[in-house]
Amino acid sequence: MTTLLQTVDLTKVYGREPNLVKALDGVTLEVREGEFVAIVGSSGSGKSTLLHMLGGLDRATSGQVIVGGKSLFEMNDDELTIFRRRKIGFVFQQYNLVPILNVYENIVLPIELDGNVIDKTYVEHIVKTLGLATKLNSLPSQLSGGQQQRVAIARALATKPSIILADEPTGNLDSKTSQEVIGLLKVTSKQFNQTIVMITHSEEIAQLADSVIRIGDGKIVGGTTS
Numbered sequence: 001m002t003t004l005l006q007t008v009d010l011t012k013v014y015g016r017e018p019n020l021v022k023a024l025d026g027v028t029l030e031v032r033e034g035e036f037v038a039i040v041g042s043s044g045s046g047k048s049t050l051l052h053m054l055g056g057l058d059r060a061t062s063g064q065v066i067v068g069g070k071s072l073f074e075m076n077d078d079e080l081t082i083f084r085r086r087k088i089g090f091v092f093q094q095y096n097l098v099p100i101l102n103v104y105e106n107i108v109l110p111i112e113l114d115g116n117v118i119d120k121t122y123v124e125h126i127v128k129t130l131g132l133a134t135k136l137n138s139l140p141s142q143l144s145g146g147q148q149q150r151v152a153i154a155r156a157l158a159t160k161p162s163i164i165l166a167d168e169p170t171g172n173l174d175s176k177t178s179q180e181v182i183g184l185l186k187v188t189s190k191q192f193n194q195t196i197v198m199i200t201h202s203e204e205i206a207q208l209a210d211s212v213i214r215i216g217d218g219k220i221v222g223g224t225t226s
């Protein structure tokens with residue numbers, strides 16, 4: 001499999017002396033196309049910072065993020081916005097659904113924001129796979145946490161991104177629902193040939209990934225490939 005996502009000596013420093021925090025300290029990693037990678041590490045180890053860099057949500061202090069052969073930090077802000085919208089699907093712990101839109105409207109929102117025509121067959125397929133077919137007219141507030149996260153996943157998949165970046169996607173869910181949601185994420189990513197990078201605190205959830213990257217104090221401290 002080819003490398004899709006890569007960081008080279010990635011460093012991110014927040015603040016200034018004497019309150020300087022080195023959130024990432026020389027992170028070099030590679031993620032292959034179609035791979036499902038879990039990033040684990042204790043609180044404050046730099047996981048979210050890394051994910052934000054991978055998705056072009058923030059710029060590094062030094063080093064590189066290369067996606068599909070393109071260096072993110074060489075893009076200007078407009079290019080970066082388009083890159084994010086077309087290539088990346090984000091899933092966050094706090095589902096971030098729009099409360100006044102129903103499930104269907106939430107799912108297709110990113111397609112509409114990008115000015116694209118909705119591929120109805122594809123959206124129907126995602127909706128069915130994620131078990132949301134009977135909930136399309138519901139508002140997020142009428143759904144359980146697991147259902148809301150499934151909507152957030154459907155929304156992330158809607159634009160057919162090549163990469164899904166998930167920050168503690170099961171952080172608000174019980175263990176059984178977490179396993180189900182990650183199982184669905186795996187199924188959809190295999191079906192649509194997507195690459196997943198997921199942050200988790202849970203070793204149990206991390207074991208569901210193809211490989212695990214361990215991060216501590218902004219550095220990679222270990223990893224496994226199954």
Ligand SMILES: Nc1ncnc2c1ncn2[C@@H]1O[C@H](COP(=O)(O)OP(=O)(O)OP(=O)(O)O)[C@@H](O)[C@H]1O
Pocket residue numbers: 014015021022023041042043044045046047048049050
């Ligand atoms: N915007 C910011 N300004 C200053 N320091 C920051 C900022 N964002 C993160 N940090 C610091 O950078 C370090 C890494 O934070 P990060 O959020 O990446 O950790 P994390 O591993 O995701 O933690 P958690 O598991 O608690 O979410 C921490 O020391 C944090 O306090």
